[in-house]
Amino acid sequence: MAERAVIERMVANEADMAYRRRVITIFEWLDPQDDDRILDGGCGRGFYLKFIRHTCSAELAGAELDYPVIEVARATLNGEPGITLVNASLYGLPFPDGHFDKAILSEVLEHVPDDVAALECVRRVVRPGGLIAITVPNANYPFWWDPINKTLETAFNTHIQRGVLAGIWANHVRLYTPDELRSAVEGAGLEVLAERAFTHHSFPFIHNIVYGFGKTALEAGVLPQNVAAAADRFNVEGERGGALNPVNIGLRLFEWFDRRNVMDEPAGRATVNLCVLARVPTA
Template sequence: MTAFDVMERRIWDGQADAYARTAARLCVRTVPALLDAAEVGAGTRLLDVGCGTGNVTAAAVARGAFVRAVDAEPGMVAATRRAAPGAEVRTGTLPQLPYADGEFDAVVANFVLNHVGRPLDALVEMRRVIRPGGRIAVTIWQLPGAPGQALVGRAAQAAGLTRPDWLATVDEERNFARTPDGVAALLTAAGLGDARGETHAWEHRADPEDWWAGPAAGIGAVGGMVTSAGPDGVAAAKREYDVLCGEFLADDGLLSLPHVAVLGQGRV
């Protein structure tokens, strides 16, 4: 594993419940478009890579697909099994999937390439398990991101927190542009045809305290930054967060947070 992969394991260890209460409610927004891009319907043999707490898997099962799912974090595997009893769910890590060549009609990965240290190798492995003519669809967060994506990071910086040394980044030679063109180029490099990327923008609605709960629990790289200085640092960042939330509060007291994702798709 790369240093980035090691960091990701550390960040997400034991975080399935916290993720389900917070960021999973954001990431579910792209699920219908993701499944449509992969042409998932009744009878589709689908692999959901990085299944998290099971939103994609459950939605695909509801479409009548035959779904298998895999995630690196055992708590996520358990959560997906609860969310989608009809799916076979395993523990596994990219870029080595525990499946045979050409086993699936389609593979999807919802906000997974954000979390791997070797994105191209991950896509090549996903391509390996798809039959000829099958489809792959992935989502990532676009960079630069929308204002809602930066709220917690701004609060941490305003509190004087800095990114700790253990929060690694993807090696420059393995990274790619987090844009529609960048995703399309990565899919093409992985050997996929008809590769393309498109943006999906929306405003995520959340209670301010619920939205804070994720990073305060250490979820994601920004959560690692928020919690890096202990309880005092978390409290300082929360004070800044409460102020900055005023930019996004709607009349009903909920946050309205602009987000932009990139959906990439291609054919084997």
């Protein structure tokens, strides 16, 4: 596995503390190697592909259904060797059976209508004995992560799925309980090797701040260059500004609230994410 210090350096300017743990978990579980073939299903803008390429020369592929998003990935990863990007859904992956050694499904299953069918399609393209690292949002999420939706769910049995106030429910079909995630994985014929849940403590409204406002401003190009550089996930080793950079001030505040979190919280505790490491059966 890439040294923990290298991984932490890659996500040092990441304001979403749960995302930091997702990256660390995926690297820990999949341990990318130079001779691996790795699929990122629902790769988005290609963050995981960028991070893996930064640490090894594995053969990489990313599949993303949203065409404008995959075009961002193409532009950002342009020139990176050994990365194939396809505009495709999980249900129609254009790869041979058993082509990959490992796969990533991070914050993807909650978007698809039939999660078991999607997992079956990913299973098809991963070889027997191959690994799939899965992360999803927890239905039992902490109040301060998304106070608006937690209040709406508790008081009115509803939630916001679109816009800057969507929070943890943004464009999601469902959130998961541990039993529901395990059931979907096993229902697709996969073996559960490990489970993990993390990020209990958080700065109030952090999801809305980071994704509802920060991400929107960054992608709109309205932030000063030094602020944008400090906030850019793709800025793996570049200049991230000094201690007085507004982003870095915010990061220190978020990290202070995050300091009591651990990589695997006790069962039943409210957390942002649930994770499963699954294996394709060998027989």
